[in-house]
Amino acid sequence: MSQADVEPQAVRAAERNEKTSIRNLTVEQVSNLRLLALFVAVAAIGALLSHGVLLRPENLSNILQQNAVLFVVVLAQFLIVVSGGFDLSVGAVTALASVIFVGCIDYGLAVSIPAALLAGLAVGVVNGVLVTFVRLPSFVVTLGTMQIGYSVAKMWTGGGTIQTGFRGATLPQPLLRFYSVDWLHVPLPVWLAIGILALTALYLRSSIGHFLFAVGGNARAARLAGIPVSRVRLTAYAVASLIASVGGLLFALRVGYGDPQAGTWLALDSIAAVSIGGVSLTGGEGSILSGFLGVLIIAMLDNIMNLLGVSVNAQPIVKGVIVIATVYIYSRRRS
Amino acid sequence: MTDGPVLSLEGIDKAFGRAQVLKQVSCAFRPGEVHCLMGENGAGKSTLIRIISGAHRADSGRIVFDGVSQERYTPAWARTHGIATIYQELDLVPNLNAAENIFLGREPLGLLGRIDHAKRRQRTLEILASMQVSVDIRRPVHELGIAQQQMVAIAKALTVDCRLLILDEPTAVFTQTETEALFALVRRMRARGIAIVFISHHMDEIFAIGDRITVLRDGVVASTGPIGEYDHDKLVRHMVGRDIAVGQRRTVPADAEALLEVRDLCDGDLVRGVTFSVRRGEIVGMAGLIGSGRTETARLLFGAARASGGEIRLRGKLIAPKTPFEAVQLGIGMVPEDRKLDGLVLRRTVGENAAYTLVRKLSRFGVVPWRRVRREIAGTVTELSVRPNRTTALVARLSGGNQQKVVLGRWLAAGVDLLILDEPTRGVDIGARSEIYAVIRGLADAGLGILLISSDLPEVLSQSDRILVMTKGRVAGEIPGDAATEENVMALAFGQPGAAQRAAA
Numbered sequence: 141m142s143q144a145d146v147e148p149q150a151v152r153a154a155e156r157n158e159k160t161s162i163r164n165l166t167v168e169q170v171s172n173l174r175l176l177a178l179f180v181a182v183a184a185i186g187a188l189l190s191h192g193v194l195l196r197p198e199n200l201s202n203i204l205q206q207n208a209v210l211f212v213v214v215l216a217q218f219l220i221v222v223s224g225g226f227d228l229s230v231g232a233v234t235a236l237a238s239v240i241f242v243g244c245i246d247y248g249l250a251v252s253i254p255a256a257l258l259a260g261l262a263v264g265v266v267n268g269v270l271v272t273f274v275r276l277p278s279f280v281v282t283l284g285t286m287q288i289g290y291s292v293a294k295m296w297t298g299g300g301t302i303q304t305g306f307r308g309a310t311l312p313q314p315l316l317r318f319y320s321v322d323w324l325h326v327p328l329p330v331w332l333a334i335g336i337l338a339l340t341a342l343y344l345r346s347s348i349g350h351f352l353f354a355v356g357g358n359a360r361a362a363r364l365a366g367i368p369v370s371r372v373r374l375t376a377y378a379v380a381s382l383i384a385s386v387g388g389l390l391f392a393l394r395v396g397y398g399d400p401q402a403g404t405w406l407a408l409d410s411i412a413a414v415s416i417g418g419v420s421l422t423g424g425e426g427s428i429l430s431g432f433l434g435v436l437i438i439a440m441l442d443n444i445m446n447l448l449g450v451s452v453n454a455q456p457i458v459k460g461v462i463v464i465a466t467v468y469i470y471s472r473r474r475s
Numbered sequence: 476m477t478d479g480p481v482l483s484l485e486g487i488d489k490a491f492g493r494a495q496v497l498k499q500v501s502c503a504f505r506p507g508e509v510h511c512l513m514g515e516n517g518a519g520k521s522t523l524i525r526i527i528s529g530a531h532r533a534d535s536g537r538i539v540f541d542g543v544s545q546e547r548y549t550p551a552w553a554r555t556h557g558i559a560t561i562y563q564e565l566d567l568v569p570n571l572n573a574a575e576n577i578f579l580g581r582e583p584l585g586l587l588g589r590i591d592h593a594k595r596r597q598r599t600l601e602i603l604a605s606m607q608v609s610v611d612i613r614r615p616v617h618e619l620g621i622a623q624q625q626m627v628a629i630a631k632a633l634t635v636d637c638r639l640l641i642l643d644e645p646t647a648v649f650t651q652t653e654t655e656a657l658f659a660l661v662r663r664m665r666a667r668g669i670a671i672v673f674i675s676h677h678m679d680e681i682f683a684i685g686d687r688i689t690v691l692r693d694g695v696v697a698s699t700g701p702i703g704e705y706d707h708d709k710l711v712r713h714m715v716g717r718d719i720a721v722g723q724r725r726t727v728p729a730d731a732e733a734l735l736e737v738r739d740l741c742d743g744d745l746v747r748g749v750t751f752s753v754r755r756g757e758i759v760g761m762a763g764l765i766g767s768g769r770t771e772t773a774r775l776l777f778g779a780a781r782a783s784g785g786e787i788r789l790r791g792k793l794i795a796p797k798t799p800f801e802a803v804q805l806g807i808g809m810v811p812e813d814r815k816l817d818g819l820v821l822r823r824t825v826g827e828n829a830a831y832t833l834v835r836k837l838s839r840f841g842v843v844p845w846r847r848v849r850r851e852i853a854g855t856v857t858e859l860s861v862r863p864n865r866t867t868a869l870v871a872r873l874s875g876g877n878q879q880k881v882v883l884g885r886w887l888a889a890g891v892d893l894l895i896l897d898e899p900t901r902g903v904d905i906g907a908r909s910e911i912y913a914v915i916r917g918l919a920d921a922g923l924g925i926l927l928i929s930s931d932l933p934e935v936l937s938q939s940d941r942i943l944v945m946t947k948g949r950v951a952g953e954i955p956g957d958a959a960t961e962e963n964v965m966a967l968a969f970g971q972p973g974a975a976q977r978a979a980a
Contacts, residue, residue, distance in 0.1 A: 345845065347838035354831060357820035364779060364817050365831040365885060366803030424822050 175418050175433050178466070182437050186444040193447055194440065201327060205319065207439040208329035209234065209394070210409055211432060212387040215340045216380040217410035218431040223376045224356040224423025225278030229267060230384040230410055231403035232289030233260045237388025239293040239302055242398035246305035249312075253389065260385025261378055263289055268377030272370045286407065293400035302398040311396060318393050329390050336386055340379075341428055348375050357424025412463045413438055418470050437462075479542055480505045481638045481670040482527065482558065487536035489522055489694075496522045497694045500536070504639055504670040509661060511681045511702075512674045514691035515714055515932065515965075520674055523691065524641050527672070528560040529553040559632030560641040565624055567631075569617035573610050574599040577631045602630045606660055622653035629660065640664060641672040646680060658684050676764050678707055678969050690714055711965050731755055733791075734924035735893050737776070740785035745771040747948035748785065753893065753924040758915065760939025760956075761928040763968050768948040769928045770812055773895045776926075777809040778802035789893065803832065808891035810882050812898045812928075818882040819870050826852050826866025829881050832889035855884045859914065876900075876907025883914060894918060895926045900934060912938055932961050946970045 186194040193199055204211075213230050220227035237256040244252035263285050270281040296302070304310050321328050343349040351372045354362040363369045384406075391402050410431075417434030419426030441462065445455045483503035489496050497519050504510050512520050525531040526538075529550035537544045540556060567576045574595050583598065585591035599612055608626045616624050625645060632640055642661070646654045661671060661684055675681055681688065682702065689699040690713040698713040735753040740746055746768045753759045761769050774780040776787060778796030787794050789805055796802035799809070811817035819828050830852045837844055852866055859880040861873070870881055879899060886894055896915065900908045915938065919925050929935045935942055942954045944967035952967045 345843065346841035347834050347843050348841055350834060350843065351831070353823060354820045354827070357822045358816075360817050361811075361820050362831070364777075364799050364809060364811050366799050366808075366835060366889075367831055368798070368800045420822070424820065 175416075175430050178416075179433055179437055182440055182444075186440055190444060190447040194444060197325060199443065201322065201325060203436075203439045203443050204330045205327040207435055208327070208333050209387045209390050209403070210406065210413065210435050210439070211330070211333035212336050212390060213384050213403070213406050214410045214413045214431040214435050215336060215428065216383040216387070217407075218414050218417075218419060218426065218428060219340070219352065219376045219380045219383075220278065220282075221411070221414050221419050221421060222356045222423060222426055223278075223352055223373055224359070225271060225282075226411060227267070227282045227377075227380055227384075228279065228407045229263060229282040229286040229289055229381070230387070231406035232286040232293070233263050233381050233384040234388040234391055234403035234406055235400050236260070236263070236289045236293045237385035238392040238402050239296050239388075239398035239400055241389055241392050242302050242311060243296055243305055245311060246307045246309040249315075252305075256389060257382060257385050260381045260388065262381075264378040264381025264384075265374070267381065268374035271377065272373045290400060293398075297398065297400050299400070301400075303396070311392065315393060316396050329394070332386075332390065336383060337428065337432060340383065343379060344428060348372055349379075352376050353424055355424075409438065412459065415463055415470075416466045418466075420470075421467075480539075481541065483539045484523075484527070484533075485537040485539060487523075487526060487538075488534045489519075489526060489531060490534055495694060497526075497533075500691070500694070500696055502689055502696065502699070504672060505687075506638075506668045506670050507665050508686045509665055509671045509673050509684050511685035511688045512672060512691065513681065513688060513710065513714060514697075515930075518691040518714070519694040520691055521643070522694075524560060524643055524672065524674070527553070527639070527641060528558065555635065557636050557638035558641075559635075559637055559639070560643065561625065561628050561632065561645060562643050563645075565628045567616050567624060567628060570615045572615055573603075573612040573619075573627045573630070576616055576627055577602065577634060579631075581634065598634075599630070602633055606630060606633070607663065608656070608660065620653075622649055622656065625657070626660070637664075637669055639670045639672065641674075643674050644676065645673075646675060646677065654680070676969065678710060681710075707966075707969075711962055711969065714965060731757070734789065735776075735926075736788040736791075737772075738786050738788075740772060740775055740787065741783050742771055742775055742780060743783060745948055746775060746782075749945070749948070749950055751943050751950055751953070753926055755892075755922050755924055756919050757940050758919050758925040758927055758938055760935035760942040761926060761945060762930075762932065762935045762942055762964050763945035763951075765930060767945040767968070769945050770897055771948075772945070773809060773897050773926070773928055776802070776893075777807055777895060779809075803835070803889065803891065806890070806892040807895070808832070808886040808889055808893070809895040810879075810886065810897060810899055812901070814875070814878055814882060814902075819878060821869075821871040823870060824866060825856060825861060825868050825870050825873065825881055828870045829855055829866070829884040832885050836888070836890060851888055852884075855887055856881075858887075859884050860910065874904070874907070876903040876911070879903055879911060880907065880914075883911065887914075887918070891923070893924045893926070895928070897928045898930065899927070900929070900931065932964060935959075936961065936964070944968050 183195065213234060216230050217227055237260050240259050241252050241256040244255045267278070267281055267285055270276050271278045318328050323331060344352070348371065351362065351367045354365070354367055355369050355372045359369055387406070388402070392398050413434035414426065414431050415421060415434070416437055417426070417430030419430055438459065441459060442455065445458060450458070480503035483501070485501050487497055487500040500519070500523060512523065514520050522531060526533050529548055529552060538548050539545070545552070568579065571579070577599055578595050582590045583594040585594065596612065603610055603612070606626065606629065610619065610623050610626055616627055619627070629640070645657060649657065661673070665671060673684060685702045687699070687701055688705055688710070690697045690710065692714060731754040733752050734755045737752065738750050740749040749768070749772050751759070763769050771780065775782045778798045778801050781797065782795070789807070794805055796805055796807065815821060826849070830848055833848055833851060834843055837848060849866070856864060856866055861877050861880045861884070870878060873881065883899070899915070900911055903911065915925060915927070927935065927939060936959055939959075940956045942956060942959045942964060944951050944954070944964055946968060947970065951970065954963060
């Protein structure tokens with residue numbers, strides 16, 4: 141047997157060991173484990189407090205359905221946080237996309253859907269160019285485009301919500317049922333969110349997506365390794381806003397209209413979700429699933445508090461405490 | 476006070492981990508004397524002055540101040556007893572003016588604990604007048620030139636009754652006039668009975684200002700005595716005189732294909748007309764002092780900085796890489812000087828860090844053949860015997876030597892023709908070092924051209940087929956590998972007059 145035949149076997153054996161030995165887990169996998177533990181703990185405590193209501197299938201289905209938009213938007217936020225920034229404009233992109241989607245519905249879905257997505261993409265490109273080439277902090281850039289995005293959406297509708305296109309067409313009836321149909325006991329919007337998750341994971345396995353972790357972890361070293369840092373960053377911003385505009389489509393399907401005030405909470409909720417998910421807020425680290433789990437934890441907390449009759453005014457206090465506490469725990473682990 | 480030394484060190488030892496940096500160093504600093512410390516990069520000068528300033532504690536040995544041995548020698552104690560250090564990196568607050576900086580934390584107070592601005596201003600002017608220098612004390616110090624900033628830093632040292640002043644390469648970025656102004660100040664301070672420790676890489680400066688010389692070599696005092704006992708040759712001999720193991724070397728035929736040709740490459744004051752060539756299969760060493768423009772030259776070749784003039788030819792074709800991305804495309808790779816800052820993404824894994832170039836090379840339209848990448852990287856990691864031999868280990872957890880192997884591994888599979896190595900074995904232990912040398916030689920044998928930048932003379936001498944010596948942004952001379960000695964390389968590096976001719980001869 142030649143040497144060449146032996147070596148791949150050794151490599152395969154090594155790969156098998158990696159999968160089985162707990163010491164070999166990567167950063168992301170370890171934080172996923174802790175996150176899973178947190179998730180199970182919240183679910184168990186919630187089930188106990190709500191006398192089992194939390195875990196009833198119809199309640200779970202409700203939680204997922206109500207948070208489908210956040211499930212999508214957190215993916216966008218995840219990409220930008222991994223790149224070492226923050227995207228405050230995700231909510232504005234969602235609002236703008238919902239307005240354009242409904243506003244162009246007279247021309248048919250074949251026009252209105254691409255129009256909404258293109259608007260989102262445009263915001264992302266502006267964000268990306270300002271962050272990458274003009275070298276402005278992402279926090280400030282997206283704060284600006286957030287305000288501009290909301291303002292453009294409001295100018296389009298005149299300030300209120302928008303139910304019809306220019307010539308009075310509304311969203312087609314079959315589409316409005318999208319939110320109420322289940323497949324395998326899971327609502328269709330959640331399936332869509334899972335689909336977007338799969339596409340995002342695919343993007344992160346492409347070369348330009350894979351490099352995002354390097355760029356977010358150490359941009360100088362990434363550059364000197366021959367990674368096209370600017371291209372990687374710019375693409376991330378464009379993809380993120382594209383994803384956020386899908387969130388806008390979902391929003392419009394849920395309520396049946398476009399709303400320039402949609403998603404004012406999304407930017408901060410999505411940042412909270414990725415923090416709870418253990419994604420490093422300084423960039424370069426984190427798993428895409430952890431963002432999803434982060435949303436699930438936040439959603440369950442909301443639901444538990446509703447079931448227990450906690451005042452709506454008091455609920456954010458609990459959320460705030462949880463966010464700070466989890467980030468504290470993660471920071472302790474790193475040091 | 477007697478005529479005895481202000482401060483003397485007796486039998487100082489200092490180790491960092493397993494590296495013994497200072498061994499039984501003894502040294503005395505007398506009032507009214509300029510005491511020059513000399514030695515190669517890494518000879519232990521910086522550690523020694525950090526011990527004098529209290530920043531480091533000696534492992535053993537005594538520090539004697541005014542004839543009394545000091546047990547608890549701390550930075551604060553040193554400062555209040557008039558021992559001041561002016562590091563190359565001045566510790567001034569850039570947006571404060573000279574007066575504010577000089578009295579920072581010791582502001583003269585007036586009624587009710589208010590800062591007495593008038594008094595502070597007055598005392599600042601007095602100090603500057605006593606130094607016979609003029610500095611605009613209203614402007615924030617970052618608006619002043621570097622030499623003026625240094626005067627402010629020295630003035631700050633003089634606010635307490637200064638007994639010992641340490642100047643760490645004060646002239647490194649000075650013009651001739653600025654240097655002369657500093658020397659005039661040093662002479663006045665000497666006349667006032669202050670003991671001065673002066674560190675410089677420029678021999679002409681040492682001979683112009685020094686009274687006494689101590690030469691450090693590999694952490695021991697190689698030689699010490701009054702300046703009159705030394706000349707250029709003797710100094711160089713004491714600095715470098717040690718045995719070195721010569722590695723396997725070969726002479727690449729002069730008619731071998733020239734891979735890289737650089738002519739008159741310029742970038743501001745740092746690179747001022749660099750000309751040289753690298754042939755296929757050849758390891759070209761680049762020696763020189765820190766700040767001689769070697770790293771800057773490398774960055775120009777790799778597209779990490781833009782040249783202001785000159786030309787670069789690769790395989791005979793004129794190139795001008797604007798980014799490292801372009802340089803890699805052209806077939807140039809670089810292992811940067813600062814592994815942690817520029818080389819690695821510390822929070823990612825060994826495999827990822829080693830695979831960046833491979834991912835780029837193998838992906839088509841963004842699609843990465845992950846299975847193949849994983850297999851090849853597992854092979855590279857094994858081949859370089861990176862420990863632990865696991866691609867999923869966090870690269871931050873590895874030792875310096877293994878981290879460097881990961882950076883090196885990145886270029887093995889990249890398919891580059893020219894590899895620039897900037898200080899490839901800094902902070903790397905002996906074992907990993909020889910492994911790295913073997914890899915480098917292997918790459919050269921495979922037909923790559925290697926540019927090996929190193930401040931470690933034995934390394935350059937033992938590994939290079941040909942040695943370029945840079946001084947002040949230029950190639951001062953070129954020496955064939957077997958003709959090179961520490962003496963002739965150092966002589967060129969220190970810009971000693973006539974050295975180039977002698978080396979060439």
